[in-house]
Amino acid sequence: xxxxxxxxxxxxxxxxxxxxxxxxxxxxxxxxxxxxxxxxxxxxxxxxxxxxxxxxxxxxxxxxxxxxxxxxxxxxxxxxxxxxxxxxxxxxxxxxxxxxxxxxxxxxxxxxxxxxxxxxxxxxxxxxxxxxxxxxxxxxxxxxxxxxxxxxxxxxxxxxxxxxxxxxxxxxxxxxxxxxxxxxxxxxxxxxxxxxxxxxxxxxxxxxxxxxxxxx
Numbered sequence: 001x002x003x004x005x006x007x008x009x010x011x012x013x014x015x016x017x018x019x020x021x022x023x024x025x026x027x028x029x030x031x032x033x034x035x036x037x038x039x040x041x042x043x044x045x046x047x048x049x050x051x052x053x054x055x056x057x058x059x060x061x062x063x064x065x066x067x068x069x070x071x072x073x074x075x076x077x078x079x080x081x082x083x084x085x086x087x088x089x090x091x092x093x094x095x096x097x098x099x100x101x102x103x104x105x106x107x108x109x110x111x112x113x114x115x116x117x118x119x120x121x122x123x124x125x126x127x128x129x130x131x132x133x134x135x136x137x138x139x140x141x142x143x144x145x146x147x148x149x150x151x152x153x154x155x156x157x158x159x160x161x162x163x164x165x166x167x168x169x170x171x172x173x174x175x176x177x178x179x180x181x182x183x184x185x186x187x188x189x190x191x192x193x194x195x196x197x198x199x200x201x202x203x204x205x206x207x208x209x210x211x212x213x214x215x216x
Contacts, residue, residue, distance in 0.1 A: 005199030007180040015040040017106055017148055017178050021047050028052065028097065028138055030107035031075035034148050035061075037106055038079075050102060052134045054093045057085025074134070097134065097141045105142035107135060109149040109177070111164040114211035116174040116186040118147065119166035132169060139170030151179035151208055158210030160184070160191070181205060185216065192216045 008016065014036040021027055021041065028050045029035050039060045041047045049058040052074040059080035062068070067078035096102060111119040118139055121132040139145055149159055160177060176194075177184045182205055183194040191213050196205055206213050 005181075005197050005204075008197060009180075010036060011040070013148060013178060013180055016183065017146060018042065020146070020176070021045075021104060023047070025103040026050060026056075026101060028102050028105045028142065029073075030105065030135065030138070031073075032108045034106040034108060035073060035075060035077060037148070050093070050096060051079070052090075052093055052097070052138075054088045054090050055079070055081070055085065056088070056096075057082045059085075094134065094137060097137045100141060100143065102138070102142040104144045104146060105138040106146045106148055107138065109147040109159060109174075111166050112147055112149075112160050112174050112177050112186075113164045114160075114162055114186075114191055116172045117164050118145070118169045118174050119164040120147075120169050122167045124166050132167075135169045139173040144175045145170075145173050146176050146178060147174050148178045151181040158208060161210040181208065184213065190214060 010033055017037050018040040023045045026048045029037050038049055038058060048056060050056050051058055059082040062078050062080050069078055071079055071081060073079045107120055109118060109120045110123065121135055122128055151159060153159055174186050176186065181200055182196045185192045185194055191211055193202060193205065193213050194216050202213065202215055
């Protein structure tokens with residue numbers, strides 16, 4: 001198999017996700033890698049970022065030494081607040097999430113199935129405490145669900161699969177998958193590749209994927 005390509009870095013992946021967030025969108029960024037999307041919103045595009053712990057109108061990460069640890073996102077990372085931003089009760093935040101008021105949610109993923117099933121909260125290890133948190137509310141409440149993840153696990157296993165083997169966060173919820181190799185749409189006719197990194201071929205991508213792909 002050819003290796004004539006360079007995987008997207010985390011920042012490049014975040015910038016690629018940010019490209020597809022439309023002007024005026026209300027967006028929740030999940031814990032972990034998705035939070036970096038806030039740093040890559042294109043200039044001049046208004047995107048209203050919501051955090052599960054009760055913030056609307058977040059900005060990019062603060063500069064070093066400008067952190068305010070009373071102003072954090074759901075992942076306990078310091079954030080900034082744009083003019084017009086607001087704080088509110090956790091229950092109000094979940095009402096936004098569950099009530100269909102978010103245009104897009106960007107979350108990480110452990111596995112995504114060909115039919116859009118999402119597993120992103122548990123590796124099903126014995127004795128593991130249940131901790132799905134707000135991910136399930138976001139998965140079913142947001143109008144569009146974007147998953148941002150590495151294409152393969154650390155041991156090389158595909159994270160895009162025919163059927164999830166890990167416990168589900170939501171069934172049939174994923175609309176689009178962004179990885180360090182490609183952008184893939186989940187459609188009623190299967191997985192459709194929207195774009196790939198330079199040097200990657202569909203054959204190579206398919207070899208790293210556990211479910212059938214077709215070109216868009």
